[in-house]
Amino acid sequence: MKPFTKLKAVAAPLPLINVDTDMIIPKQFLTTIERTGLGKNLFNDIRYQEDGQDKPDFVLNRAPYRAAEILVTGENFGCGSSREHAPWALLDFGIRCIIAASFADIFYNNCFKNGILPVVLPQAEVDTLMKTAAAEQMIEVDLAAQSVSDGTRNFSFEIGEFRKHCLMNGLDDIGLTLEKEKAITAHEQSLMADQPWVLKSA
Amino acid sequence: MINKSVTGPRTLFQKIWDDHVIERSDDGTCLIYIDRHLVHEVTSPQAFEGLRIAGRKVRRTDATLAVMDHNVPTIHRDKGITEADSRLQIETLEKNCKEFGVTLFNMKDKRQGIVHVVGPEQGMTQPGMTIVCGDSHTSTHGAFGALAFGIGTSEVEHVLATQTLIQKPAKNMLIKIDGQVGPGVTAKDMMLAVIGKIGTAGGTGHVIEFAGSAVRALSMEGRMTMCNMSIEAGARAGLVAPDNTTFNYIKGRPMAPAGEHWDKAVAYWRTLPSDPGATYDTEILLKAEDIPPLVTWGTSPQDVLPITAKVPDPATEQDSAKRAAMERALEYMGLTPGQNLEDVSIDKVFIGSCTNARIEDLRAAAAIIKGHKIASHVQAMIVPGSGLVKEQAEQEGLDKIFLDAGFEWRDAGCSMCLGMNSDRLKPGERCASTSNRNFEGRQGRGGRTHLLSPAMAAAAAITGKLTDVRKMQS
Numbered sequence: 001m002k003p004f005t006k007l008k009a010v011a012a013p014l015p016l017i018n019v020d021t022d023m024i025i026p027k028q029f030l031t032t033i034e035r036t037g038l039g040k041n042l043f044n045d046i047r048y049q050e051d052g053q054d055k056p057d058f059v060l061n062r063a064p065y066r067a068a069e070i071l072v073t074g075e076n077f078g079c080g081s082s083r084e085h086a087p088w089a090l091l092d093f094g095i096r097c098i099i100a101a102s103f104a105d106i107f108y109n110n111c112f113k114n115g116i117l118p119v120v121l122p123q124a125e126v127d128t129l130m131k132t133a134a135a136e137q138m139i140e141v142d143l144a145a146q147s148v149s150d151g152t153r154n155f156s157f158e159i160g161e162f163r164k165h166c167l168m169n170g171l172d173d174i175g176l177t178l179e180k181e182k183a184i185t186a187h188e189q190s191l192m193a194d195q196p197w198v199l200k201s202a
Numbered sequence: 203m204i205n206k207s208v209t210g211p212r213t214l215f216q217k218i219w220d221d222h223v224i225e226r227s228d229d230g231t232c233l234i235y236i237d238r239h240l241v242h243e244v245t246s247p248q249a250f251e252g253l254r255i256a257g258r259k260v261r262r263t264d265a266t267l268a269v270m271d272h273n274v275p276t277i278h279r280d281k282g283i284t285e286a287d288s289r290l291q292i293e294t295l296e297k298n299c300k301e302f303g304v305t306l307f308n309m310k311d312k313r314q315g316i317v318h319v320v321g322p323e324q325g326m327t328q329p330g331m332t333i334v335c336g337d338s339h340t341s342t343h344g345a346f347g348a349l350a351f352g353i354g355t356s357e358v359e360h361v362l363a364t365q366t367l368i369q370k371p372a373k374n375m376l377i378k379i380d381g382q383v384g385p386g387v388t389a390k391d392m393m394l395a396v397i398g399k400i401g402t403a404g405g406t407g408h409v410i411e412f413a414g415s416a417v418r419a420l421s422m423e424g425r426m427t428m429c430n431m432s433i434e435a436g437a438r439a440g441l442v443a444p445d446n447t448t449f450n451y452i453k454g455r456p457m458a459p460a461g462e463h464w465d466k467a468v469a470y471w472r473t474l475p476s477d478p479g480a481t482y483d484t485e486i487l488l489k490a491e492d493i494p495p496l497v498t499w500g501t502s503p504q505d506v507l508p509i510t511a512k513v514p515d516p517a518t519e520q521d522s523a524k525r526a527a528m529e530r531a532l533e534y535m536g537l538t539p540g541q542n543l544e545d546v547s548i549d550k551v552f553i554g555s556c557t558n559a560r561i562e563d564l565r566a567a568a569a570i571i572k573g574h575k576i577a578s579h580v581q582a583m584i585v586p587g588s589g590l591v592k593e594q595a596e597q598e599g600l601d602k603i604f605l606d607a608g609f610e611w612r613d614a615g616c617s618m619c620l621g622m623n624s625d626r627l628k629p630g631e632r633c634a635s636t637s638n639r640n641f642e643g644r645q646g647r648g649g650r651t652h653l654l655s656p657a658m659a660a661a662a663a664i665t666g667k668l669t670d671v672r673k674m675q676s
Binding site for chain 2: 074
C-alpha cells in the first residue's frame, strides 16, 4: 500500500449527500476479479450517457477535475454496499483523499486499507472547501499535522492513531496481525475450554 | 478472556465484544476473534489472490463457508452462465475454495442460496458469535444475538489469514418498539419506520439493539428482516437478544451444537441479553400501533411514507442539500409532488433478497395472492432465498399459488435485488420490490424501485399499482 503523508492537488466538488457505493461503482463492474482497472467506470451511470459518451456537465469530465486527487462531497458518503470496489475505483481514477462531514462506516474503513485518506470536517468547513474546489483552487492535506488548507485557511481533523500510523507508513494489517499468532492461538484454546461448540460444530 | 470493557451492567453488544477481544491497544483499537466467516463470489477473488501472493493459508477452514449467490442465474440454470465475466467469477470461487480447502455450496447444491439465508438455515449462525462476510447485509445474522457485520475485501483477506479483525468498538443504540402491530404490518414495515425516523446515517458508528414487545413477538424470519436493514439505517450491525424463539430455530440444524454441547451453549446464550440498567449512547422509542404499511417513494431507504400518503413536495424542505436530493429523487423516480402513492402504476414485482426471501415471507405473499391473478401489464417474480426454502415452499404448495397467479417461480440467488445476473429493470421500469435498496440504478440503470413488504408486493402485483395491502385482506 502506498503511504499517505502530504497531498497538494486539484479537488473536485461533488455536492451530493448520501452518495452510495452503487453510485460510485455500479454492479455491472463488480464481476472483476482484479483490484485495478475500475477508474474508468468510477461514477459510471452519472458520468457517462447510455451510449458511453461523457456527460459534459459531470465534474470529473471537466478540466481541471479530470486530474483531481481530492474529492469534496456531501454527508454520509459511501453508504450502502460494502463493496471495496468503491475505494478501488476512486484510487484507480487517482483520488487519494475524500473530504466530507461524515462517511458510512464500512466505506470509511475500506479507504484506509487502500491508502485513501477520508477526512471528516464540520459541514461549514466542508462548504468552504467546496467553494475552493469549485473555484479550481488546490487543496493541501497534511496527515502528520492532521490539517487541510486552501492556502489561506487551515482546518484540523481527527483520526485514530493506529489508522494514521498504518496510512503514513503504508503498512499491511495482515503482517502486523500475524505477529500476534500466540495471542490468537491462546484465544482459540480458551474457546475450546469454555465454548467448545464454537470450534467443533462448523 | 480479557477484562470487561465497562464496569457495571453491560449491553448485549458489550458482552459479545468483550468475549472476543484478543488484544486492546491504547487508542481503543482491538484485535477481535471472528467465529464464523461467510464468503461469496463477488467480494472474495481479490482476497484469495492476496493470500496466494503472500503464500498464506486459510486459518480456519472449518469456520468458513462459501456460497455463490450474487451472479447465479435464477432460471435455466442447467444451461450455465452466459455472461463471461460472471462465469469467470463463479469459476474463480470454485477454484479458490478447492485450493484453500473451504466448503462451498455451488449452484447444483440444493443448500445453495443467498449467503444470509443459508448461514442461519444451516445453524451456522449462533448467539454470541462474531460473524463477518464481505457483504453489508451480514447484519442479518444479528437477529440471533450474534455480532455480525459486513467487511471489505481487504478485511476478508485478513479474516481468512488470521481469523481476526482490527476494529474499534461501536457505540450502543437501543431501538425499542413496544405494542402490537396492526393488520398488514410486518417486520419490513417496522424496519422501514425505523429508517424513516433515524435516517440512513442515523446509526452510523453504532450497533443497534432492537428490543420491545413488538420485536420480541417477531419470528426469527422477522427479526432477520429487521437486522438485515440495520445497514440501511447506517449501523454496521443490528442485534436482537436471544430467547427461546432463537433456540428453537437453531436446534437440530446441521451445524448447530448437539448433545452436551447444546445444553452448554444454551446456558451461555442465556447470559447474553443486556443487563438491567445497561446504558446506551442513543435510545429511540417507537409505538407498534403507529406503524402503517409503508413504501419508499425516493432513491434512499429513508424516503419512507405510509402507503396512504402523497408524494412529498421538495418546496416544503428547508435544508437546501436535502431539497436538492428530493428534487433529484423525484425526477429520477418520475413522480410528481402531491400524487397519491396508491395511484402509482408498476411494471414489475420482485419478491426475494436477503431481506425477504425466507419461507415466512413467501407464505405472507401467497396468503394475499391465493385465488388472484397478477395484473396483465405486470411481470412478477419470486426468487426464494435458498434451494431449501424453495423445496419447503413447494412442499407447502406455495409454488402452485404463485404460478397460477402468473408469477415466475425462480431458483435461489440475489437476483434483481442488485441485478448482477440478468434479472434487471430496464430504464424507466418501476418495480415493487421486497429488497433493501432503492438507490439510483440499483435494480438496473434507470430502474425505479419502491421498497415494501412481501404482502404489499403481492398486493401490488394483483392490482398493478402500489396498493394498501389492508384492502386485500378480509
